[in-house]
Amino acid sequence: MNRATLTLLTLLLICALSLVAAQQRARKLFIAQERAQIEERKLNQEWLRLEYEQRNLSKSARIRDVARNQLRMSPISPERTLYLRELK
């Protein structure tokens, strides 16, 4: 066995080990990505749900009830409205 063979053998070993390491890293990253995607989906759903809830709280029927019954407001009428004109 001469030196060249030994060097190549070492190189081969290093390559083999780094391949295993890279595979392991790829799997880990993949799992992390999967988790992130699931999280994204969850957050998306959460956002949609919150948007729906906000809409439910701001729907016309509820606003009318709150304004009339809780805040004792009445519909606007032209004689009690101050009309401002935009300055051009």
Place this chain on the structure above:
Amino acid sequence: MRPVGFSTTPNLVLRLPMWRSRLMLFLLFFVFMLLLIRAFWIQGPGNAFYEAKGVRGTQRELELSASRGKILDRNGQVIATSLEAKSVIAYNDTVPDDLSAEKVKALANLLQISETELRKKLKEERKQIFLKRQVDPAVAQQIKQLEIPGIGLNNEYRRFYPEGEAMAHVVGFTNVNDKGQEGMELSREKDLAARPGQRRVVVDRLGRVVEEMAILQLPQNGKDLNLSIDSKIQFLAYNAVKSAVETHHARAGGAVVLDTQTGEILALANYPSYNPNDRKYLTGEQLRNRVLTDTFEPGSTMKPITVSLSLEKGQVQPNTQMAIGAKYLVGPKPITDTHPYGTLTVAQIIQKSSNIGTAKLAMNTTPQEMWDLYTAAGFGQAPKIGFPGAVAGTLHPHKKWVPSDQARIAFGYGISASLFQVARAYTIFARDGELVPLTIERSPEFKAGTPVISAKTAIEMRSMLESVTEPGGTAIKAQAEGFRVGGKTGTAHKLVGKGYGNKYRAYFVGLAPISAPRIVVAVMIDEPTGGSHYGGDVAAPVFSTIVSETLHTLNVLPDAKVKQMVLQDKTPEEIRAANAQAQHVVLKR
């Protein structure tokens, strides 16, 4: 004696027959050959089976979920959205027979079904069965925690409609598989529908995904849809119609609000309605979008269109005097008015809604001219707004008209149209003679229309329509606070069987503000009973409510004289001072 070596002694020489070793050699060779062939087979042509087996153990095809598009109103408010839900599935051969009564009870409670029903479902022959679909995720989590073997959860979506009844006929609804069934959900199914994707992954022994092999199909979320409807206007129109139907003990009602500048439909309300969130009520008559799918004889609401033809031809002016009389005989039955009039001006014919006057004017024009005008105004053609079930109504070819047909079509009998078509026709008065193309999708830019009548005629007709709502007209109740309005009442006898019975439809179609029309509003109340059945009494007040509230919502400046109770046209300092004072008053209280 020649010495003989021990190993070569002739006595010890084995005399095995040659064939035995040959046979052995051949057999060994043969077996090795068999092995070789087998190995070759497995590696080569026979490989697929083993490969498939390997793949089955490690690879899976998973669905990539996609959600249906949202439906939004013109201000971006959500009116239909899909939220995640779960379906609960029982794999009946895995569910243990001796399931504890406690768990069955808990599961039945969570599913909101009775215990006996649940037990029946679990005993069914089928391998898997939906116990319940579209279960709330929180409830699904509780079901999971019961840890009953053979009870699984699947992902799916459920559609929610925050505006409920008020918007039901516009939006429609989807079925349990998230497919559109009615309204916009049906007509825009193609755009709204979600297209789930698929991917192939490698899983480990425990079924965890460890590697993605390929994405077979990319998931595609449905597109969001922006409608021209304004939730606020829709809500107030719905409520106005609802309360009118209730007060007048009517069978049904409908209203439509159009923006004359952009051609957008701002509201389209029907009553009775239904709650699209509750699947129990998604059948029956209440699903009908009466504004678009019910046709009726437009009655007096047709008169302004007929009269504008005479104005357009220059035969009469708004102040031309006409002899009316108590009866006008065309065909077998005389035409009459509710009150007999001696003479009326053309403007008064509209204001008082005289059948005789309208018929007399119409008889001076040809059937073809009338037919052309009605067709140009959209009668006899289904509106192309992409709504399922929008009808065309009937407008018979003018060649078939006999004189009595012509006289009656002139005031809206013997012709049928939907409320939506009548509203569309009135855009010609709002837009100085142009028929505006309508849309239900948000497009807030000015639209050019198709000229139908001249601007002069349209402006003359507007002031006649305004006179209808003034003292002496048929619809004083249409007046809206702060705004000048104009319109036409209609009270049509309903066809019952072959003749006209004692049932009516009351309408009011109008525009506002008259000085620069921004909206066209049409209201229909079907079979009002108890008290008056006239359009001016039943439908006009609904028009009034819708107009004043809609114009406030659209920030339109009042054009009628109102007695101001606040300071107008003040300098900013004065306004600030007034504001400060107002706040002071509030604080004192």
